[in-house]
Amino acid sequence: MQTLDRPEAREETRRRRADTLEFDPASPRNAEPGGEPSQARRTSPRDVFVTIVICLLLWTLLASPILKRSAAAGPIGARRTAALTLLRPLVAISDSLFLSRATGTVERALGRDPNEQPGGELDLPAFDLPDASDGAPAWPSPTGGDNDRSATNESGGDGRGSSQGADPPVESIRTPSPSNKLRVAVIGDSLSQGLGPAIERWTNSSVVRVLSLGRQSTGLSREDYFNWEAGMREIVEQFRPDLVFVMLGSNDAQAQISPNGSAIPVGTWEWVHGYRSHAEQLVREATRAGTRVVWVGIPVVEERQRWGFYRDVNEIYRETASSDPDSTYVDTWNAFEGHDGGYSAFIRNDHGQLVEVRAGDGVHFTPAGYAMLGKLALRGADEAFGMPQRAVTFHV
Amino acid sequence: MLFPTTDFAIFFAIVFALSWLLNRNRTAWKWFMLAASYVFYAWWDPRLAWLLTLVSTTAWLSALWVERATEERRRRTRTIVSVVALLLPLAWFKYYGFFSLNLANAFESMGLHPPLPLLQVLLPIGISFYTFMAISYVVDVSRYEVTPSRFLDVSVYLAFFPHLIAGPIVRSEELIPQIRHPRDSGHIDVARASFLIIGGLFKKIVISSFLASQMVDPVFAAPNAHGGLEVLVAIYAYAIVIYADFSAYSDIAIGAALLLGFDFPTNFDRPYTAVSLRDFWHRWHMTLSRWLRDYLYIPLGGSRHGEVRTAVNIMITMLLGGLWHGAGWTFIVWGAFHGIGQVIGRWRHRRAQRLGIVERTSRWILARKQLVTFNLVCLGWVFFRADSIRNAFEILGRLGASGSTALVTPLVVLTIAAMLGVQYLPTDPAARLRESFGRLGPVLQGAALALGLFVITTLGAQGVSPFIYFRF
Numbered sequence: 076m077q078t079l080d081r082p083e084a085r086e087e088t089r090r091r092r093a094d095t096l097e098f099d100p101a102s103p104r105n106a107e108p109g110g111e112p113s114q115a116r117r118t119s120p121r122d123v124f125v126t127i128v129i130c131l132l133l134w135t136l137l138a139s140p141i142l143k144r145s146a147a148a149g150p151i152g153a154r155r156t157a158a159l160t161l162l163r164p165l166v167a168i169s170d171s172l173f174l175s176r177a178t179g180t181v182e183r184a185l186g187r188d189p190n191e192q193p194g195g196e197l198d199l200p201a202f203d204l205p206d207a208s209d210g211a212p213a214w215p216s217p218t219g220g221d222n223d224r225s226a227t228n229e230s231g232g233d234g235r236g237s238s239q240g241a242d243p244p245v246e247s248i249r250t251p252s253p254s255n256k257l258r259v260a261v262i263g264d265s266l267s268q269g270l271g272p273a274i275e276r277w278t279n280s281s282v283v284r285v286l287s288l289g290r291q292s293t294g295l296s297r298e299d300y301f302n303w304e305a306g307m308r309e310i311v312e313q314f315r316p317d318l319v320f321v322m323l324g325s326n327d328a329q330a331q332i333s334p335n336g337s338a339i340p341v342g343t344w345e346w347v348h349g350y351r352s353h354a355e356q357l358v359r360e361a362t363r364a365g366t367r368v369v370w371v372g373i374p375v376v377e378e379r380q381r382w383g384f385y386r387d388v389n390e391i392y393r394e395t396a397s398s399d400p401d402s403t404y405v406d407t408w409n410a411f412e413g414h415d416g417g418y419s420a421f422i423r424n425d426h427g428q429l430v431e432v433r434a435g436d437g438v439h440f441t442p443a444g445y446a447m448l449g450k451l452a453l454r455g456a457d458e459a460f461g462m463p464q465r466a467v468t469f470h471v
Numbered sequence: 472m473l474f475p476t477t478d479f480a481i482f483f484a485i486v487f488a489l490s491w492l493l494n495r496n497r498t499a500w501k502w503f504m505l506a507a508s509y510v511f512y513a514w515w516d517p518r519l520a521w522l523l524t525l526v527s528t529t530a531w532l533s534a535l536w537v538e539r540a541t542e543e544r545r546r547r548t549r550t551i552v553s554v555v556a557l558l559l560p561l562a563w564f565k566y567y568g569f570f571s572l573n574l575a576n577a578f579e580s581m582g583l584h585p586p587l588p589l590l591q592v593l594l595p596i597g598i599s600f601y602t603f604m605a606i607s608y609v610v611d612v613s614r615y616e617v618t619p620s621r622f623l624d625v626s627v628y629l630a631f632f633p634h635l636i637a638g639p640i641v642r643s644e645e646l647i648p649q650i651r652h653p654r655d656s657g658h659i660d661v662a663r664a665s666f667l668i669i670g671g672l673f674k675k676i677v678i679s680s681f682l683a684s685q686m687v688d689p690v691f692a693a694p695n696a697h698g699g700l701e702v703l704v705a706i707y708a709y710a711i712v713i714y715a716d717f718s719a720y721s722d723i724a725i726g727a728a729l730l731l732g733f734d735f736p737t738n739f740d741r742p743y744t745a746v747s748l749r750d751f752w753h754r755w756h757m758t759l760s761r762w763l764r765d766y767l768y769i770p771l772g773g774s775r776h777g778e779v780r781t782a783v784n785i786m787i788t789m790l791l792g793g794l795w796h797g798a799g800w801t802f803i804v805w806g807a808f809h810g811i812g813q814v815i816g817r818w819r820h821r822r823a824q825r826l827g828i829v830e831r832t833s834r835w836i837l838a839r840k841q842l843v844t845f846n847l848v849c850l851g852w853v854f855f856r857a858d859s860i861r862n863a864f865e866i867l868g869r870l871g872a873s874g875s876t877a878l879v880t881p882l883v884v885l886t887i888a889a890m891l892g893v894q895y896l897p898t899d900p901a902a903r904l905r906e907s908f909g910r911l912g913p914v915l916q917g918a919a920l921a922l923g924l925f926v927i928t929t930l931g932a933q934g935v936s937p938f939i940y941f942r943f
Contacts, residue, residue, distance in 0.1 A: 118661045120491035122913040123730060126661060127484050129917025130924065137925040142477075182929050200877060272692030280696040280874065287689070420591035421572065428576050431568065435593055442692075442858035468695075 137178055139165040140189060148193035148292075148300040151330045151338065192334075194293055194301030199286070199313050247461030248317055248367065251282040257466050259285045260316040262303060263323035263371075264293050269440055270322050270371065273449025276468075283466050286314060294327040295353040296341075299334050304353065307360040318460075319361050320452055322371040324388045325438060328381070350388065354395040358402050368402035369456045370395070371448070374411040377418045377437025405455030407448060422447075472514035474723045475676050482511065483727060486632075490731050494653050501623045501650065504631065511632040512597070519595035522560060526598075527626040529556055530605035534612040534619040550613040554606055561602045564592050569798035597636040599795055601629045603762055608643040610766055617644050624650055633728040637720045639738040640758040646733070654732025661916065662909030666901075667726030669923045675719035676931035678890060682708040682715075686883050691856055694866045698874025702866055704883065709856050710849050711890045714742065717756070736761075741894040743848070746840040748812040751848055759795075763788050778821070785817070786810040796855070801863060805854040812847060845891075 118126075135142065143166050146158035169175045179189040188196065251257035259278065261271035271287025278285060288310065293301040303323070310316060331339040331349050339345045361368050372389040376382070389408060396404035411432065413419025420433040424447065432444030440448055450469065456462050457471040464471060472479050486507045493500040513520045533553030540546040568591055575587050608625065611617045620628070620643070627650050634641055690697045690705035697705070721738035728735045738758050745751035752760045771784040786807070793806015823830060850867075857863035908916065 118659050118913065120487070120494075120656050120659065123659050123661050124484075124488055124491075125913040126665075126917040126920065127487060129914055130920040131480055131484060133918055133921035134924040134928075137921060138928045141928060178925070178929075181925075272689065275693035275696045278696075285693075285696065421589045429572060429579070429589065431572055431591065433591065435591060442862070 135162075136165055136169055137174065139169045140175055140178065141182075144193040148297070151332070192301055193299070194290055197288060197306050197309055199288075199310065248456070248463060248466075250463040251317075251466055253281055256282050256284040257318070257463070258314055258316040259283060259318045259320070260288055260310050260314060261285065261320045261322070262288050262306065262310070263321055264289060264326055265291045266325055266373070266439060267320070267322040267371075269442075269445040270320060270448055270452060273445040274320060274453060276446065277449050277453055278467055279465060286310075286316075289322075292326055294323045294325070295350055295357070296327040296329050296331045298353075299332045299336065302334065304356050304360055307357055311361055311364045311366055315364070316361075316366050318367045318369065318456060320369045320371055320456075321357065322373075322452075324373050324385065324392070325376075327388060328384045347387075347391070351391050351395065354391055355398070358395055358399055362399050362401040366401070367456070367460050368396065368399070369405060369452055369459070370402060371405045371452050371455070372407050374407040374440075374448075375409075375418050377420075377433070379418075403455060403459030405452055407451060410447075410451055411444075472511045474720065474727075475672050478514065482507075482514075487730060491654075491656060494656060494732070497651065497653060498623070500653075501627050504650075505623070505627050508627070508630040508632040508635060512630070512635055515596055516593075519593065522564075522595050522598065523601060523630055524626075526557065526560060526601055526605050527629045528622070529553075530608050530629065531620075531622045531625040533557070533609045534625070537609060537613045538619045546613055550610060553609045557602055557605050557609065561598055564594055564598055566794075566798045568592055600638050600640060601635065603640050603759075603766075603795075604629055604634075604643070607640070607762060607766060611643055617647070620647050631728075631733075633724040633731070633733070634735065637717070637724070638756075638758055639721055639724065639735050640762050641735055645736065649733050656732070659732065660729055660909075662905045664726040664729035665908065665916065665920055666905050667722040667729070669920060669927070671719040671722035671726065672924070672927050673719075674715040674722070676927050678886060679712050679715040679719065680931060682883065682886060683712045685880075686878055687712055687856070689878065691858075691862070691866065694862070694869045696875075697869060697872075697878070698876055699870050699872045700876045701874070701878045702869045702872070704879045704887070706849050706853055706866070707887050708883065709852050710743065710845070711887050713852065713855070714739070715890065743845050743891055744841055744894050745844050745848070746837060747816050747844055748809055748847060749816055751844060752809070752813075759792070763792050767791060778818075781817070782814045785813050789813065800860055801854045801857050804860060804863075805851050808851045808854065812851075 139162055143159065143162040146155060146162055149155040149158070166175065169178070182189045248257065257278075259274065261267050261274055263270070267289035268287065268291065271285065271289055275285040275287065288306070290301055293303065295303060298304075307319070310319070327350070328341055330341055331346060331353075339349050358368050358370070370392045372392055373385045376385065386408070389406075393404040393406075396402040411419070411422065413422070418433075418437065420431055420437075421429050422432050424430045424443070430443045430447075431441055432447060433439070434441055434444075453462060453467055453469075454471060457467075462471050472482060486504075489503060489507075490500065493503055509520055509523070512523060533549075533556065537546060537549045537553060540549050568589075571587050571589055575585070575589060578585050578587070608617070608620075608628065612619055624647050628641075628643055628647050629635075631646065631650070686701075686705050686708040690701055691709070694702060718739040725735045725738070736758050738756060740754040740757065742751055742755040745754050768784055768788045771787060772780055773784060774781040789810030790803060790806045793802045793804070793809070796802045796805070853866055854860070854863045857866060908919065911919065
């Protein structure tokens with residue numbers, strides 16, 4: 076530092092700092108540069124560079140199977156291609172040196188399956204399903220519960236969601252009890268990760284069990300990354316949910332890639348056909364076991380370039396939900412529009428107060444926004460299937 | 472750019488090599504480091520990189536303008552104008568949305584409808600940190616502590632990538648001389664730097680991510696679905712999450728700077744061993760505490776104007792310190808909580824002095840103070856983490872509730888206990904391990920670090936969330 080113009084001023088500042096006790100450091104090391112210097116051998120930049128390069132190369136080799144899985148999960152493009160081109164020979168070297176086997180053993184020892192899909196496994200928590208002998212149906216069924224009301228006489232009759240076209244009258248969701256809780260699962264992408272806890276907040280935990288199973292960066296396009304159809308199958312088999320909320324699609328504007336690597340480019344008829352098949356299969360996996368599905372659509376987002384794609388996939392979700400009497404579609408696009416019909420980060424809540432509902436990225440929600448979204452989804456479930464009042468903490 | 476990513480690893484390897492190659496040619500080094508730092512910053516979101524240039528230019532011009540005033544009163548006026556100018560971007564980007572929304576609702580409740588546009592302003596990452604550093608530079612010039620520096624020096628000081636996003640808040644008198652002079656290429660403390668970086672990565676990728684996803688996030692998102700034990704453990708877990716997350720960033724930043732030949736101030740010193748809230752602030756985010764002391768508390772008058780004024784000064788400092796962390800009522804309450812705690816602590820200390828009571832310092836009394844302080848800090852963290860005041864009270868209200876204990880697994884409890892326990896352990900064994908590592912050759916050091924990284928990669932979560940302090 077250069078010579079100070081007024082050293083006495085500096086001294087004055089030091090003295091004042093010493094006078095003012097409350098924020099004075101108790102520890103002599105407080106926020107002073109230096110920390111605890113090591114007494115070990117100090118090295119030159121060249122040595123350190125060698126250390127860095129060896130560290131990165133060896134780590135890349137050791138972790139190459141993990142890195143390859145992660146790179147393969149990225150969106151189609153130059154970055155993914157370059158990463159895979161680089162990693163494939165490294166994985167081959169790792170295999171030939173038996174390193175993959177050794178690191179796989181380490182991964183298993185540390186609790187990770189080296190062969191799991193890149194997006195990870197669902198890892199459902201442990202829970203006890205009710206015993207059928209206590210009089211409560213263990214398997215959800217539209218006809219299996221002691222319903223407290225029918226769908227047609229208490230919840231608005233014919234105006235229920237988008238499954239109104241189905242012929243047989245839809246029966247209400249069963250009335251839960253503490254010994255046989257209503258089982259609710261929430262699946263989908265990062266939007267569903269906010270929706271899940273919101274639904275949990277609006278439901279009565281003494282009679283409702285909510286599993287929030289959303290996975291970041293997932294959808295229906297990239298089954299090679301995470302397969303929601305298989306996930307739904309696992310959820311239905313193990314958790315036997317009465318109700319599943321699905322909210323995904325915000326990451327799906329990309330090529331569909333199956334686990335065997337085949338790709339269908341976005342923007343083609345094949346893509347639309349394949350996407351619709353995935354959506355239908357997802358719903359079918361649930362409803363064939365008696366689980367009701369509430370498909371929550373993608374809300375309006377800030378970036379107008381995405382509107383076309385999101386509206387198109389919302390239409391696929393709506394049609395898919397309409398085709399099955401045990402599924403319904405909840406529109407969120409209009410619910411979160413501003414006065415001008417476009418995107419707005421602020422809307423009014425039930426009390427008429429302005430609330431910031433959208434996160435800064437223009438896609439996700441704030442906690443207050445998720446709370447509104449959760450209520451909207453539960454109201455959609457009520458309109459379609461009749462939610463028992465004791466299951467929720469607001470008046471449906 | 473996030474520290475725990477392969478992008479950063481590659482970036483750092485390149486920057487490290489070029490930085491030392493250009494070490495002797497300081498002008499070339501400064502331009503290179505400025506460019507590298509802007510790449511680091513813009514990697515996340517290039518839209519607001521210009522703001523960093525604006526703040527740097529404002530700080531540089533302000534310092535020159537202040538320096539030219541020789542008369543004390545004029546100098547002070549110019550300093551105030553400069554500080555306000557530096558605060559304007561922060562006020563707009565960070566606080567406009569919060570205040571306009573609250574004002575609009577307040578006016579509407581009175582039946583008024585002022586033309587107050589509601590805007591959601593994109594928050595530039597790191598703005599709170601580099602704004603505070605810019606203010607410290609201008610005020611230090613005003614106080615004759617440093618002389619104005621060249622534009623390039625000021626720009627590198629503010630943009631230097633290790634501290635750019637989330638601190639430590641380094642003073643100009645500490646960093647600018649290091650920027651000006653070539654770094655000592657024969658004395659890189661690679662052992663200390665490696666331990667800081669690997670330890671930081673472990674804290675962030677393994678500890679913080681695990682406790683946040685398994686315990687804290689589910690409970691804070693839906694407290695009504697969880698029993699008292701889960702809520703209590705989630706509160707303790709959050710204390711570990713925020714410590715592991717933020718101290719990890721500081722450690723990696725200090726370690727990366729060390730490898731480039733720079734010495735940053737310590738930012739954390741075993742904060743959960745504090746014996747009082749005042750002591751806590753001597754150990755937690757120490758560079759922020761120091762900033763608040765030097766540029767807010769002392770200018771307010773510090774403790775030089777009687778007990779009442781001191782209490783008011785402490786409250787103002789802590790309230791604004793709380794607001795610095797985020798534009799929300801929860802942060803204001805958190806700041807007020809720490810302010811009140813410090814005022815009460817000071818009052819008790821003074822009272823004991825007046826009555827001639829000698830404070831006992833037995834091990835048990837110390838342990839009791841540590842326990843009380845830790846729990847008070849945790850109580851404050853509830854407001855810090857909650858998404859609203861209502862949410863915070865909802866969480867606290869669930870402490871006595873019965874319900875599920877499924878989330879309280881042995882691994883969660885063990886992780887919390889280990890992270891607390893390690894703060895009480897003597898540092899000698901770690902220092903000895905570091906010394907042994909330092910004696911290894913570069914090849915063995917690289918191999919050991921690669922193994923450490925591999926374990927972290929395997930144990931760590933899929934994808935890494937941004938550091939909590941990024942949003943501040």
